[in-house]
Amino acid sequence: MAWSTQQLADLAGTTVKSVRYYHQVGLLDMPERAANGYKQYEVAHLIRLLQIKRLSDLGVPLSEVAAMGRADDEPDEAIRVLDAELEATVDRINRVRAELAVILRHRAPAYVPPEFAPVSRDLTDRQRSLLMVYSTVLSEKSVGEFRELLSEPDDTEAEFEALPADADDAAIDHLAARMLPVLRTAREANPWSKDPAADAPRGAKHAEQTMAEAVVQLYNPAQLRVLKRLNTLLTEDPPAPDDTTA
Structure with missing residues (x-):
């Protein structure tokens, strides 16, 4: 037939x-x-x-x-390669599903790195953008540390985010002075924050340059002046402790 x-x-x-x-x-x-x-x-x-x-x-x-080959041949290397590719695909799908679950649980924007989903709703668009850049150049450990730091916001963060581009010198100095003790306390509690790019996968220099460029392009001139003023204050000797006795 x-x-x-x-x-x-x-x-x-x-x-x-x-x-x-x-x-x-x-x-x-x-x-x-x-x-x-x-x-x-x-x-x-x-x-x-x-x-x-x-x-x-x-x-x-x-x-x-x-x-x-034909039906009587033994499975060859192509089958093993295909199996490995499918295993990688399954792993990727499971990872994506786990990330989607985190995003849905915290009602976070889908584009936010899953590590920051728990805190993303309290952040501005600019802060979320910075986090996206940081998460691409920092180590997984540093990203986790950064997330923990963000989970403890303070009043100066809102002031800094709202600072207008034309803020005068007095406003800049006042805000920097208020942010200084908060930043010092954070650095003491989180030593890694003094050099978060130290263990960056592609090297500290690459991470620092990328992060700095993101800051320059995302923040307005007055905010950049505050950051510059803070950096100057941090390099100065901290005030001597009061050793007077009661």
Whole structure:
């Protein structure tokens, strides 16, 4: 018994177009033709077509199907490679689902790194943007430390975020003076914050340059002046402790 192209495709659960393509790329042998010119497919063609369809359903690229041999061959390296790729895909899907669960639980913007989802709703768009940049250059440990630091906001953060670009020197000095003790306390409690890029995966210099560029482009001139003033104050000697006794 011989089958037409349409009959063969129906038996294999595929399409005539696919059968013709497999002929074109050399995966399926061309059958003999009857006197009327019609192709006559036999059992061997059906078996080979089923093999091709099965491998394709498993995710094997057609470019590799020919190298995988016939049904009596042992599974080769292509199958092992495919299995490893699928394992990596499953791991990625599970990771994405876990991140989505965190985002949904905290109702955080989807673009925010999942590490910052718990605190993202209390941050401004500018702060979220900075976090996105920081998370790409800092180590996982530093990102975690940074998240913990953000979970303890203070009043000066809101003032700094609201500082207008045309703030005068007095306003800048006043805000910097108020932020200084808060920053010093944070640094004492979190030593890593003195040099958060120290263990950056691509090196401290690269991380520092990237973070600095983000700050320069995201903050307005008055805010940058506050940061510069803070840096100057931090490099100065801290005030001597009051050693008077009661």
